[in-house]
Amino acid sequence: DAKTTQPPSMDCAEGRAANLPCNHSTISGNEYVYWYRQIHSQGPQYIIHGLKNNETNEMASLIITEDRKSSTLILPHATLRDTAVYYCIVRGNTGANSKLTFGKGITLSVRP
Amino acid sequence: GAVVSQHPSRVICKSGTSVKIECRSLDFQATTMFWYRQFPKQSLMLMATSNEGSKATYEQGVEKDKFLINHASLTLSTLTVTSAHPEDSSFYICSARWGGRNEQFFGPGTRLTVL
Numbered sequence: 001d002a003k004t005t006q007p008p009s010m011d012c013a014e015g016r017a018a019n020l021p022c023n024h025s026t027i028s029g030n031e032y033v034y035w036y037r038q039i040h041s042q043g044p045q046y047i048i049h050g051l052k053n054n055e056t057n058e059m060a061s062l063i064i065t066e067d068r069k070s071s072t073l074i075l076p077h078a079t080l081r082d083t084a085v086y087y088c089i090v091r092g093n094t095g096a097n098s099k100l101t102f103g104k105g106i107t108l109s110v111r112p
Numbered sequence: 113g114a115v116v117s118q119h120p121s122r123v124i125c126k127s128g129t130s131v132k133i134e135c136r137s138l139d140f141q142a143t144t145m146f147w148y149r150q151f152p153k154q155s156l157m158l159m160a161t162s163n164e165g166s167k168a169t170y171e172q173g174v175e176k177d178k179f180l181i182n183h184a185s186l187t188l189s190t191l192t193v194t195s196a197h198p199e200d201s202s203f204y205i206c207s208a209r210w211g212g213r214n215e216q217f218f219g220p221g222t223r224l225t226v227l
Contacts, residue, residue, distance in 0.1 A: 036218075043116075043205045043218035044156065087155075100146070100207070100216055102156040 003027065003090040004103055011109040018075040020106055022088030025069040031092045033064060034100065035073045037084040044087065044102075047073065078110045114140045116208050118219035125196055126227055133191045133222045135206030141186035142208035146216070147179070150203040162189055196226040 005023045012018040024033060032051050036044040048055055048062045050071070055062045061074040075082055087105040092098055115138040125131050135145060144163050148156040160176075162168035162183035170176045180192040189208075193200055203223055209216040 038156075041203070041221070041223075043118075043207075043221045046215050046217060049215070099158060099161065101158065102148075104155050 003031075003101070004088045006086075006088055006103065006106040008104065009107040009109070011111055012078050014080055014110050014112050015077055018078040018082065018108055018110070020073040020075075020086050020088075020108065021070065022072070023070045024088070024090045027068050027090050028092065031090045033062065033068075033071050034089040034091055035060070035062065035086060036089065036100075036102075037082075037086045038105070039081075039084045047086075075108075078108075080110050080112065082108065083110045084108060114138075114208070114215075114217045116142075116206065116217045116219040118204075118206055118222050120222060121220060122223045122225075124225045124227065127197055128195055130192055130194045131196055131224060133193075133204055133206075133224075135189045135191070135208070135219050137187045137208040137210075137217075140208075140210050142189070142210050143186065144209045145183055145189040146207040146209075147181060147189075147191050148205045148207065150205060150221075156205060159191075193224065196224070198226045200224065201226045 032049050034049040035047040038044045048060050050062045064071045085105040085107050117136045119134045147159045150156045158171050159174045160168045160170045162181050164183050164186050168181035183189040203221050205221040206219045207216050
């Protein structure tokens with residue numbers, strides 16, 4: 001039972017920023033927001049995660065709202081290879097809450 | 113990120129046979145490993161969680177006698193699909209995590225086709 005909701009799909013132009021939204025209005029105080037992506041017929045790839053502060057790494061930036069009820073994954077300069085299903089997942093640190101439960105994700109299509 | 117491998121990447125077997133899939137963490141010790149299954153056009157479904165040296169914990173609806181999981185070392189977990197049937201055809205993906213880190217890394221998946 002995924003705790004997040006994402007639009008089913010979106011597209012963006014190559015070279016432009018891709019902003020992928022995620023709602024997690026029932027997130028608990030000790031739960032993290034994780035983002036993974038899955039390119040067709042491959043295993044999921046970890047992208048980034050955060051608790052309440054914005055995070056940035058070499059792949060993406062994660063912007064979490066102050067109330068933590070939503071977040072946005074930003075791919076600053078999308079390429080064709082970024083076409084994939086992106087999963088936003090809420091996960092705690094202990095017990096059953098520490099499992100990664102995948103929803104349907106959002107399919108990002110990067111067009112030339 | 114850490115590397116998780118799976119073997120084989122693809123397997124075709126006859127109905128009624130058993131198939132073993134290996135999952136290895138190549139550059140870290142995985143205290144916990146997870147097995148997922150993904151049917152076409154669907155999301156990943158967690159099948160079971162295993163901690164090194166302990167019995168696996170299966171998700172509701174997953175038959176433990178059909179999907180045998182062994183996590184005998186900190187770098188290896190195996191999933192054996194016993195008496196496979198065509199409805200077991202799926203993409204099986206393992207994942208590994210180690211204590212003290214929040215990231216969970218996934219293998220490339222194994223495509224099982226049961227004829």
